[in-house]
Amino acid sequence: MIKKVVSLYGFVFVLLILLNFFLPRLMPGGPIEYLEGLDSGPVLTEEQKQMMKEYYQLDDSLGEQFLNYIQGMLTFDFGNSFIHKQPVTELVFDHLPYTLWIVGISTVFSLALGILLGLWSGWFHHKHGDRRLMLTMMALGALPEFLVGMILLLIFSVYLGYFPMSGASTPFLNTDSWWGVMVDSIHHATLPIISLTIISVSSTYLLVRNETIQVIASPFIEFARMKGIKHNRLLYRHIFKNALLPIFTLMMIRIGALFTGAIFIEALFSYPGIGKLLKEAVLSRDYPLMHGLFFVFSALILFFNALADYLYPKLDPRVKGGTKVAKDL
Amino acid sequence: MKKVLYLLLAAVMVLTAACSPSSENATSTDSSGKKVVRIGWQNSGFPSPFTFDTQGPGGFLRNSFLFDTLTWKDDTGVIPWLATSWEVSSNNLEYTFTLVKDVKFHDGKPLTADDVVFSYDYFKKHSFQWNVDMTKVASVQKVSDTQVKITLAEPYAPFITEIAGKLPIIPKHIWSSVEKPLEYKDNKALIGSGPFTLKNYDSTTGNYQFAKNENYFKGKVTVDEVQYIAVENRMLSLQNNEIDGGMTFNYTEAKKVESLGYKNLKSKPTGSAVRVVFNLNHEQLKDKRLRQAIAYALDRAAIAEKITGNSEVMVGSAGVIPPDSDWYNANVKKYDYNVDQANKILDELGYTKNANGIRDGLKLSVTVNATSQEAELMKSMLAKVGIDLKIQTVDAATFSSAMAEGNFDMTITGHIGLSGDPDFLRLWFSGKAGNSLAGKGVFNNEKFQELANQQLTKLDEKERKEVINQMQDILAEELPTLVLYHRPFYYLYNAKVFDGWFNTAGGIADGIPLTDNKAAFVDYK
């Protein structure tokens, strides 16, 4: 089983490594064009451009660049970012913790909340509670990310002044206590976390609710009810377990996507996460940074998807494993 | 659902009404009694002369806090800085600078003529990132410990502002051993002679903490600390007392914040321009009459007013140089909004209207980098004279490569720096400048190219202006580009924290219309 999962995903990984090299270079324009395309950038003379090209090894042949790239992959050294003029590995690891912190916590919150509310809503299907909950959740889900963040920001930082408007911490905070630093980080992360939770909770909710309704209609749930099993056990043990497979897949995809950040919310709250980095990298054609980021994304997302495939039979013993060639087919 | 929204609305409205300027509780000093000024600006990179970010003027300005140049600019124009005076030889090729005595780098080592010579040589090898054309410099020699002679390869009229006023003097004792300056990120890379030292830089968030240089040669530094905070929305952050000053383009926003008790400094000269670039190789647009017809069809005053929200905004001159520049030629051909004139020319050119009033033979597109309201207005205005305009939105890099490949009909681009030295006219149309400035479409006008080279040799301002005036006349007649309007920058700040801001004559260095001039923090007068 493990071997099959690994071989399937290993192949995809190799493919991705190749795409990671070629796709960015297929995009129109390069890093120098990006600098020139900006409204208030410098005027570059031919000499300057030539120097930049040499420095960034953009005048090498594609083959040489590819060899460098593969070599970099193997040694986890992706080179220096064109735009940030900093080693890519350093950049990624500087920004990743911020994203993990806000996107991670909000993913946990939104999954927990979405699953709980979805289960309840499905349980009370066709009662008023379900409909009200669904109205609220879907209305929330229809709000654009940016607007949710903006409204929270206006109310809680601009008008009420409860939370800071931007950044991940107070600039140049004069405190040595880890407690002070932590409180400061939480203070800054609250609004982004709430915004992200609100944005993503509705999709989990709707999936869980619809699955729950389907599971509740199955005969074994009716029979379990006949056995006089208490509501809680029925809901969390019988129903949830049967609705879990699609929810689990969604969870794994979410966890994988966690590392790709949240472009809009990070921008709105000037939060130095990976989403902002990614947007810059793609727009500025920062090849080394794109390579580094995609490498991290590929590794993590594939890992979680492979993990999901590996765990399916554990969650539902009837699954024989998606990669197996069924003999009777 | 509705109820929730109404409640939310009501809450926000009540809060809006109750909102008062938060500047009341702003103090000019922090808890330790230090005078700190916090300015909002995005991350501009590690501010060494080789690694600062060139995506905007921020990097150059952060760098200028740490390093000094031979000359500088303030509200009166060019002023001596590291050099006390300079002399120009009669052939306009040799500049001899006399340096201030006893200038010290942050590490206590003296700044001498050797460092100046070293810097110029070093930057010839490793280019400075901010618009400095070092090919113009032939050689640099030390005359004495306090005198340096710079010899140019050819006469270059804007040398004092464009090179001497921009090139930082770096310490020889540090950089002489640095082979790869772009990778040199040691703290020593930040040792200059400037009014500030960098106490802290958070590369992840992009926040800077500059501390004053107690022994600054030019005068006492009047604040203890300047911080740059990378906030997303500067005006809201200003109201929220997270910064003490910030810049905006938006007139409505500026007025609003001003009404809350903040001071508003409008950039003068306005400094930035939004303009249409025509593809001079385009089958139809290569005819200047079509370009003129388009100029007549565009109500540039309305565009300016709509987009900035301010009726006082300056409409662009057809001669490109903005009306508030010293180099402006007021007598160039004007293209006031005139639909009849535009229709007349278009008819003459044989683009006849069909039954729906659309000129079938004339389908043009305008390529814009990011969402452009100018393009939307242009589309509506050109529709009135029967031109069907398609808007094509692309990102910066695509935009620039489209320009380089001549893969466009028209584009809209915006710049700063038009108020600085007029040499930019030569650069734009020489076919050598940045893609987004002129693209591949070289302006093949012999007379113009001749004048463009001529003005470089005229060190006498009056003579030079004469040439520049002629260049503007040609531009206005030929219209390789059409400036729509000039957009002022508004700097909003809390005057209780710091009130020494001023507009630099012609813009900082090569015309940066921002207020972050280091001279504002130095008592040198």
Next chain:
Amino acid sequence: MQKIYKLPAIIIVLFLIVAFIGPAFVPYDPFSYDAAAYLEPSAEHWLGTSQLGQDIFSQLIYGTRTSLLIGISIAACSTFLVVVLGLLAGYFSLADKVINGVANILLVLPDLLLILLIVAFTGGGIEQLIIILSLLSWPAYMRIVRSVVLTLKERDFVKASQSFGGNHFYILRAHILPHLRPIVKTKFILTCKSAILTEAGLAFLGLGDPNVVSWGSMLNVAFSQPTIFLDSSWVWIVLPPVILLAVLTLSLTFLLEEKQPSKVRMKKVEIHPIQGAEKDLSVHQVNISFDKKAIVNDVSFQVKRGEIVSLIGPSGSGKTTMARAMYGLLPAGVWSGDIQYDGHSVKNQDFANRHYWKTCAFIYQDARSAFNPLLKLKEQFLEVGVTMEQAIQAVEEVSLSKDILDKFPHECSGGMLSRALIALAFINKPDFIIADEPTSALDPILKKEIVQLLVEKVRAYNVSLLFITHDLDVAYAISDRVLSIENQHVEEEKLCHA
């Protein structure tokens, strides 16, 4: 109640009407910039004007056309891809390699990069946008569908169909597709919504199509001009498209909800003791009707302690409904009369808590579908409140090995599960057992065994059994009395012991 289902349909139709013919009636050209900037709502400009002086109401109407086109076509394309690719990937392992591989690649590569790439090569019009977003938005839900198909294809009904040589595509369509309904519904609604929002995001990144007005391009104002949040102008600039989007999403959600018969609110029940039946299972004047269609009328009978009573009747005669009513499973609105066990009425709110699996137990029609497929039998035994020893004893009494307790239902044969179900029914020694056609899914030999086992246990524990069956032979063979249900009435059959 039915209004709930009509309203969304009406709203969606309204949206469609506005999208189709609305633009012909708007007061202004959405691009015209003649009015002043940021006008407040007024008689001339119902929703005020934008920064450029464009009429927001007119933009909203034009935007409805564009955004509906974007949202619904992308949702349709993407959902179609999800279903087709998910079915193929889950069912055919060869297809899985390719489809899941592509999905993983798409999940990894940021959308932004791919969108930029495609826009660069095709130019960014609305049609291209629809194609791009459809192609990019399937992988996540494809994986969800695939995971469900992976388990469905191992189920009996699929296996059975396969062994009868069922065509694979027929199996996918007839046996697997119906189970995907909740996922497909969710996917469609969410994609429709997010496609409209994504278009706004693209405009923010400078990749939208500025030649048309959409809700997205209107929302983009919220991103690009934060000034509008400084005063109340955002209320009429940003909120209208947001509200329309929310209304559209909600309408779609409720439109796709399954309709179910309405429930009547719980009435306060009055329970009267039934004379002379304090120790029995008694059914008293029961009427059952669904949607005004009567199932049974005025039924009364009793099952005495230790008695085996069969309820027979042709299929569709209401036997199972009767059984469910007797176990208190029918909602209060559809039946009247009373059913009492030892004087305890099933109408009592806490009847289920107090008497299920203590006073009375139920043997389900099909043993395989009665057990939760994802819990081991052990757990399904222990949860009725018995010890492990009792559970072991119970399965051993029905001649099963105790190992069966550590198995999942799908690891057991139908006969084993039927025995286990009987063991489970008797485990708490209830007074009454209702068996609803417990043998209908079994082959004749097994059927005989199971019936024998059931009768043995009933006699051994002195339990009352109501045995529901359509098999007259069995009914006559085992019962003390036989009741037949026909024409909405229950009548006692004369027993003629052979």
